[in-house]
Amino acid sequence: MMAFHRVKRSGMGIIVKERKEILDYGMTLPDVYMDAPFHDTNWILLRYKKNKRAFAWTYERNGMICVNVKVDPEWRDFWRSTYASVLPGYHQNKEHWNTIILDGSIPNDEVKRMVAESYDLIVKKKAGK
Numbered sequence: 001m002m003a004f005h006r007v008k009r010s011g012m013g014i015i016v017k018e019r020k021e022i023l024d025y026g027m028t029l030p031d032v033y034m035d036a037p038f039h040d041t042n043w044i045l046l047r048y049k050k051n052k053r054a055f056a057w058t059y060e061r062n063g064m065i066c067v068n069v070k071v072d073p074e075w076r077d078f079w080r081s082t083y084a085s086v087l088p089g090y091h092q093n094k095e096h097w098n099t100i101i102l103d104g105s106i107p108n109d110e111v112k113r114m115v116a117e118s119y120d121l122i123v124k125k126k127a128g129k
Contacts, residue, residue, distance in 0.1 A: 053122040069118035
């Protein structure tokens with residue numbers, strides 16, 4: 001079983017540091033379901049029901065919870081240059097995916113914004129394309 005952590009910062013509220021927060025937020029978006037396609041509980045994905053595309057890949061790596069999100073190439077470098085915890089997508093196309101390391105350095109609303117933008121990008125895609 002994975003350990004989940006919360007970090008409180010004065011004036012900033014809860015900072016996203018746990019997988020459950022990402023999964024709970026993603027499940028509030030329309031027509032979303034969780035998937036563990038690799039039969040490995042370390043990898044839990046959020047997918048859009050209508051085209052089965054994943055928009056958030058959650059996993060633990062090097063002792064940190066990470067989430068891969070699809071990103072518009074126009075915003076990719078902005079996120080990477082703004083936050084040291086946003087890197088090119090681990091095990092994914094570096095042009096279209098970013099990895100967010102949930103180390104508490106990125107404000108909650110910014111993490112949610114990246115997840116929501118990823119969702120918006122995959123909702124537009126047809127299944128199998």
